[in-house]
Amino acid sequence: MAVETTDDRVRNTSFVFWSSSKYRTKFYEVLVLGLLFASLYWIINNVVTNLNRLGIRTGFGFLKQEAGFDIGQTLVTYNEASSYGSAVLVALLNTVLMSLLAIVFATIIGFVVGVSRLSSNWLLSRAATAYVEIFRNMPLLLQIFFWYFAVLRALPVPRQSIAFFDTIYINNRGIYAPSPVFEPGFGIVIAALVMALGVAIALRRWARVRQSRTGQPFPVLVTSLIIIIGLLLVSAAVAGFPLSWQVPALKGFNYTGGFSVIPELVAMVVALSIYHASFVAEIVRGGVLSVRRGQVEAARAMGLRPGQIMREVIVPQALRVIIPPLSNQYLNLAKSSALAAAIAYPDLMHVLGGAVLAQTGQPIEVMTIVMGTYLAISLLIALFMNWYNRRSSLVER
Amino acid sequence: MNEAQGAAMIEIRDVHKWFGDFHVLKNINLTVAKGERIVICGPSGSGKSTLIRCINRLEAHQQGNIIVDGIELTDNLKQIDAIRSEVGMVFQDFNLFPHLTVLENLVLAPHLVRRMPRAEAEEIAMNYLGRVRIPDQANKYPGQLSGGQQQRVAIARSLCMSPKIMLFDEVTSALDPEMVKEVLDVMIGLADEGMTMLVVTHEMGFARTVANRVIFMDLGQIIEENEPRAFFEAPQHERTRNFLEQILSH
Numbered sequence: 001m002a003v004e005t006t007d008d009r010v011r012n013t014s015f016v017f018w019s020s021s022k023y024r025t026k027f028y029e030v031l032v033l034g035l036l037f038a039s040l041y042w043i044i045n046n047v048v049t050n051l052n053r054l055g056i057r058t059g060f061g062f063l064k065q066e067a068g069f070d071i072g073q074t075l076v077t078y079n080e081a082s083s084y085g086s087a088v089l090v091a092l093l094n095t096v097l098m099s100l101l102a103i104v105f106a107t108i109i110g111f112v113v114g115v116s117r118l119s120s121n122w123l124l125s126r127a128a129t130a131y132v133e134i135f136r137n138m139p140l141l142l143q144i145f146f147w148y149f150a151v152l153r154a155l156p157v158p159r160q161s162i163a164f165f166d167t168i169y170i171n172n173r174g175i176y177a178p179s180p181v182f183e184p185g186f187g188i189v190i191a192a193l194v195m196a197l198g199v200a201i202a203l204r205r206w207a208r209v210r211q212s213r214t215g216q217p218f219p220v221l222v223t224s225l226i227i228i229i230g231l232l233l234v235s236a237a238v239a240g241f242p243l244s245w246q247v248p249a250l251k252g253f254n255y256t257g258g259f260s261v262i263p264e265l266v267a268m269v270v271a272l273s274i275y276h277a278s279f280v281a282e283i284v285r286g287g288v289l290s291v292r293r294g295q296v297e298a299a300r301a302m303g304l305r306p307g308q309i310m311r312e313v314i315v316p317q318a319l320r321v322i323i324p325p326l327s328n329q330y331l332n333l334a335k336s337s338a339l340a341a342a343i344a345y346p347d348l349m350h351v352l353g354g355a356v357l358a359q360t361g362q363p364i365e366v367m368t369i370v371m372g373t374y375l376a377i378s379l380l381i382a383l384f385m386n387w388y389n390r391r392s393s394l395v396e397r
Numbered sequence: 398m399n400e401a402q403g404a405a406m407i408e409i410r411d412v413h414k415w416f417g418d419f420h421v422l423k424n425i426n427l428t429v430a431k432g433e434r435i436v437i438c439g440p441s442g443s444g445k446s447t448l449i450r451c452i453n454r455l456e457a458h459q460q461g462n463i464i465v466d467g468i469e470l471t472d473n474l475k476q477i478d479a480i481r482s483e484v485g486m487v488f489q490d491f492n493l494f495p496h497l498t499v500l501e502n503l504v505l506a507p508h509l510v511r512r513m514p515r516a517e518a519e520e521i522a523m524n525y526l527g528r529v530r531i532p533d534q535a536n537k538y539p540g541q542l543s544g545g546q547q548q549r550v551a552i553a554r555s556l557c558m559s560p561k562i563m564l565f566d567e568v569t570s571a572l573d574p575e576m577v578k579e580v581l582d583v584m585i586g587l588a589d590e591g592m593t594m595l596v597v598t599h600e601m602g603f604a605r606t607v608a609n610r611v612i613f614m615d616l617g618q619i620i621e622e623n624e625p626r627a628f629f630e631a632p633q634h635e636r637t638r639n640f641l642e643q644i645l646s647h
Contacts, residue, residue, distance in 0.1 A: 215512035298492035298551075301453055302506035302558060303482035312505060316496045 047364070060369075062360045063088070069355045071346045073262050084356055091351035092373055098268050098347060099334045099377070105273035106333060107326075110280025117285050128281065136278035141339050143275055148267035148343045155263075158254045167247050169255055175266065176248035179259035185242035192235030193228070200224035264345035268337065276333045283329065287322035288314060319392045327385035331378050338374070348373055405464075406431045406562055406593045407452060412461035414447065421447050422458065423617040429562075434594045436604040436625075439614035440640060445597045448614070449564045452595070453484045466561055482510055485555030486564040489571050491547045493539035499526070499550050500535040503557045511558065518557070525553040529583050545576025552583055563587065565596040599644060605629060613637045 017023045051058055063085040070080050075093040078086050116128035135143070153172050156162065161171040169176040200220075207218035236243070248258035291314050299309040341350040348370055357366045407429040414422040421444045429435055437445045450456045451463060454470055454477045463470045465480045494502050503522035507513045513521075526532040529549035531542075539547055548568055555563060565584065569577045581603050588594060588607045598604065604611050604625055611628040613621040613636075621628070621637045632638045 211508075212515040215508055215514045215518075217512070292492075294488060294490055294492040295494065297455055298486075298488060298494075301455060301481060301484075301486040302555070303478055303510040304506060305478070308509055312509070313494055317494075 056361060058362070058365070060365055062362060062365070067356070068359070071351065072344075073265060073346055084360070087351055087356060088348075088369060088373075091346060091348045094265075094345070094351075095337055095340075095347040095349075095373075096377070098265060098272070098340065098345070099337045101269045102272035102276065102333055102337065103330055105269065106276040106280055106329075109273060109277035111284050113277060114281035114284030115288065117281065118288055132278045132281050134278075135274050136282075140271065140275050140336055141342060144267060144271040144339055144343060147271045148263065152263040152267050158250065161250075161255070167245075169248060171255075172263065173254050174263050175261045176255040177259045178245035178247045179257075181244045181246050183242040183244060185239035188239040189232065189235045189242065192231045196228040196231040199227055199231075203227070262345075264340070264343050267343060268340050268345050268347075272333055272337060276329055276336075279329050279332075280326065283322055283325045284318075286325075287318035290321045291317045316392075320389075323385065323389045323392060327382060327389070330381050330385065334377055334381055335374060404431055405429065406433070406466055407595075408462070408464040409448075409452075410462045410464075412451065412458045412463060414444075414451065414456065414458045414460075421617050422451070425461070425619060427612070427619065427622075429593060429595065431561075432591045432593055433609050434588050434592075434607055435596065435610050435612060436608040437595065437597045437612045437614060438599060438601075438604065438640070438644075439620075443614040444617040445614045446566050449486075449566060449595050449597055452562075452564060453481050453486055455486075482506075482558060483560055484562045484564060485558060485560035487548070487551050487555055487566065487568045489567040491539070491544075491551045491571075493547055493551055493554070495539055498536050498538055499531075499542070502539065502550065503554050506554070507557050522553070522557055525556045526550075528556075528586070529553045530579075543576060544572045545579045548572060548576075548580045549583055552580070552587075556587075562593045562595070565594065565598065567597050567599070569598065569600060601629070601641075601645060613640065615640070 018027075048058070064083050066081055067084045067087045068080055069087075071078060071087065071090050071094075073094055074090050075097065076086070076090060078090045113128045113131050116124045117132065119125045119128070155170060155172040158169075158171045158173055161169040161176075163169050167178050203224055204220050207220045211217050246257050248255040248260070295313055295317065296309055299313045304312065337347060338349040340347040341353060344350055352366050352370045357363060360366060405428045407427070409425055409427040412422055412425040413420070425448060437448065439445050447456055451458045451470075452465060458470075466483055468476050468480055470477065470480060493499075494505070497505065500519060500522055503525065504515060504518040507518040507521065508515055511518075523532055523535065526535055529552060531546055531549055534542060534546060534550070539550065542550065552568075568584075569580055572580065577600070581600060584594070584596070584603070585607055596603070596608070606625075608625050610622060611625050612619055613628070613632075613634075615636050621632060621634050623633075628637075629641065632641060
């Protein structure tokens with residue numbers, strides 16, 4: 001606290017507490033907090049009173065009750081007798097499956113298109129430009145409807161399915177493929193696979209040490225592939241090929257048996273991948289362009305080959321520019337997956353915002369679950385990408 | 398292969414190059430003997446940088462022949478690779494790889510292109526870092542060094558490939574005046590060891606003391622070519638005289 005001087009040459013106006021900047025700040029802080037709590041109390045009180053008056057139950061007790069509806073795609077055991085809690089889990093897994101598949105495909109397509117746009121090949125770069133401009137400039141919901149209604153639902157009915165080699169069938173109810181059936185003895189093949197992978201990893205490590213020691217590169221990829229395929233074939237032969245395929249067959253109105261994918265999932269994954277890939281492509285292009293021309297020239301002048309320049313010079317420098325906006329794009333993708341509700345793919349939004357909401361009549365609890373879950377998914381993605389960003393960011397100084 | 402004494406390291410015959418409609422190099426003829434040190438000067442846009450960038454195919458010429466150490470530069474990628482691993486180049490803005498340490502910058506090409514064991518490449522790299530007098534900076538990143546130090550690292554990086562020819566493209570132009578000398582000293586040392594050098598520069602003092610021949614270029618042509626004393630004291634062409642007056646006047 002400043003000591004007030006009694007020196008005549010200093011003019012002191014009489015002290016009133018509201019002219020002190022410190023008191024004034026405190027006063028406003030208390031005022032704002034007070035208003036905030038008052039309004040929160042008013043809202044909550046209102047809600048509780050209204051819910052009580054309407055006789056609406058509150059709380060999350062409904063999660064343990066029987067849901068009573070079926071879901072079109074379940075990754076874990078679920079039936080009509082399962083609880084609402086299980087329904088939430090099924091919906092969450094469906095959202096995660098769709099988002100993960102779309103993130104993987106959007107990344108692959110995006111990298112290929114982004115690099116193609118920089119190609120000196122006229123046709124390739126123009127094709128990539130056309131891709132980006134078409135798919136990033138139309139609403140995502142429209143694209144989802146296009147793939148679902150105009151492409152997948154327009155396929156023939158099951159009886160006239162498009163068949164590949166009489167094993168894979170495609171119709172307007174989905175895609176049907178043979179599923180593997182593991183017979184006794186398959187453990188040997190799995191053991192062989194694990195062993196082959198172990199050998200491949202050891203080989204990679206050995207090749208790296210050897211190159212460091214002698215300078216000689218070793219064809220790791222080809223050798224590993226030969227070892228893995230060779231060991232798989234030999235072990236399968238020893239075990240008497242303990243694998244058979246269950247081929248889907250037409251029974252009644254549709255194919256049963258084998259492995260099936262519902263058209264809603266296909267439409268969502270295709271639409272999300274293609275739409276978001278156009279943004280990823282631009283992110284990748286920007287990243288590669290951010291590496292100065294002189295870097296490539298210096299590498300070329302030293303005799304490095306194009307593949308080596310890409311791996312040793314361009315990618316490490318481009319990644320630091322690519323990763324932050326790429327994380328953003330992944331978050332966008334995960335959130336836009338909620339549009340799945342529009343074509344009734346049983347994701348979080350559709351299951352909880354549809355059947356669960358309608359049957360329980362508890363919008364506050366249901367929406368809280370949906371919001372919390374999306375928030376958790378997004379935060380997990382952000383957490384992972386931040387970790388990856390730290391790992392790959394340049395040390396430079 | 399030319400192994401004879403004074404054999405041509407670089408032979409440039411009737412070379413023309415265009416950037417679109419712009420005729421950058423017009424009928425260039427130049428023979429550089431082993432161990433020769435050539436300084437190329439001229440106003441900006443005269444094509445001097447383009448000329449030395451054609452020697453390691455950073456730019457492709459469209460007419461004429463360029464033969465480096467008995468290998469002709471054509472579209473043949475094998476031959477281009479062979480020439481690039483024999484010709485070192487140092488750039489105006491260093492172009493060190495910012496994501497690698499100084500030592501890693503030096504080891505990269507010998508290890509990947511010459512397939513040299515890493516330990517051996519590191520030993521050679523440390524040796525050259527000693528020659529450019531910054532061995533203590535080996536584990537720093539380029540961004541931590543001064544401009545003059547970075548340029549010396551860039552020279553050492555080229556030397557690690559044990560090139561037969563060194564190209565210098567205005568290597569002191571981006572440096573503060575007090576750092577120019579430390580880089581020129583390294584280049585003089587290199588000249589004393591008999592390295593074949595082509596140097597694009599405006600450092601006329603360097604040209605006077607180090608060059609065997611000075612070449613003046615303007616508008617894509619070699620205007621004048623002479624040993625340094627005659628070049629500076631009795632330039633034959635009006636344009637050369639004008640150029641020298643302008644850059645020596647201050």
